[in-house]
Amino acid sequence: MKNILVTGGAGFIGSNFVLYMLDKYPDYNMIVYDKLTYAGNLDNLLDASDDPRYHFVRGDICDPVTVEETIQKYDIDTIINFAAESHVDRSILDPDAFIRTSVNGTYVLLEAARRLGLERYHQISTDEVYGHIPDGYSSVESDPLEPRSPYAASKASADLLVNAYFVTYNLPVTITRGSNNIGPYQYPEKVLPLFATNAIDGLPLPVYGDGRQKREYQYVIDHCEAIDLVLHKGELGHAYNIGTAEEMENMTMVEILLDTLDKPRSLIRHVEDRPGHDRRYSLNTTKIQALGWQPRHTSAEAIRKTAVWYRDNEWWWRKIKEGDFKEYYQLQYGERLAK
Ligand code: NAD
Ligand code: DAU
8 A cells, every 4th residue: 555546635535534644655646536526625634735645626526537647657556535515414405416416426436446457445334324223222334324314325335346346256355333523614504613603603503303313423543553553454345434423412523623612502593403303323343343443532532623723713714614515504594583
């Protein structure tokens, strides 16, 4: 492993992963391949911009010609596929790009990896592929995939394709299924950065329904460390869950966030729920722990650290919130907040 193609590397987790890997492995080259959708942002990679081991290619993973040219040009041996449309609410408004990128795009990458004989293909997946999980149970990697949103279904479809390429063509694949990541450079449509930046501006925090949904909020660098471990020690053909094993209700997350920013609880506004909202995800992480991984942050620590980052980095998020995001916010929240 030396020349790694990081698709979706200008997004939230991908960019954190690139910075983490450049810091950790002096011999690795990181080639970011990204379409730069609304969620892709080269500001996330400013810290790498002068590093000769970092390269950026603007491209769509659904475009087989550019994908193969890039693999050949940079002598790529490993693909890590972070590229996806990643926001559940947008998948409910318009699923088209979700299916295209996660189904067609994953297929294009798998075909390129197969045809060009790459050393490894790694798929970044999500706990949402297991669907809503009842209290008292935590998903294991062999559980059936029962996705319920268009986003989750597009990600589960990608996992099935990856597995099919392992079984049929013996392609050296691995999959990681992460819980909710939080940290620097997350587009402010996701709950943590949306609520942190709204709170900083004294705006309401639109909590869906009763806010008693449960998530495992994990610090993005903990997730990156686990991906790194699976790349180096994971068993081919296997999936690995990555989470905190510590579930938290959204209301608790909001309270920790507001306390960290020294903002009043009166900013909380309960609004109409997300259609088909999964109430609970929960991951059994025994398998990744057996490889030697533990998260370094509790969920509360991750929330506090993230809130402080948004407080200290207005340069990064204010221009996003003042741009096209305004239109999306109005569409998603205008009526909800007006009720
Ligand atoms: P993000 O939306 O911040 O970034 C996605 C990136 O993919 C963007 O840079 C975008 O420009 C790029 N992209 C989208 N379509 C593309 C295409 N067709 N071709 C090339 N690039 C394209 O997403 P994220 O939160 O960083 O998530 C990254 C991956 O991790 C996704 O696969 C997501 O499903 C998965 N995941 C996310 C979380 C989370 O909590 N955010 C948790 C588990 C898994
Ligand atoms: O679980 C992993 C998944 O986490 C990833 O696969 C997705 O890419 C990522 O977007 C995230 O999905 P969620 O739907 O869980 O994340 P989101 O930040 O949108 O919402 C987190 C919780 O907060 C969820 O229960 C919905 C709730 N929420 C969200 C928003 C945006 C609100 O109450 N209000 C909001 O405005």
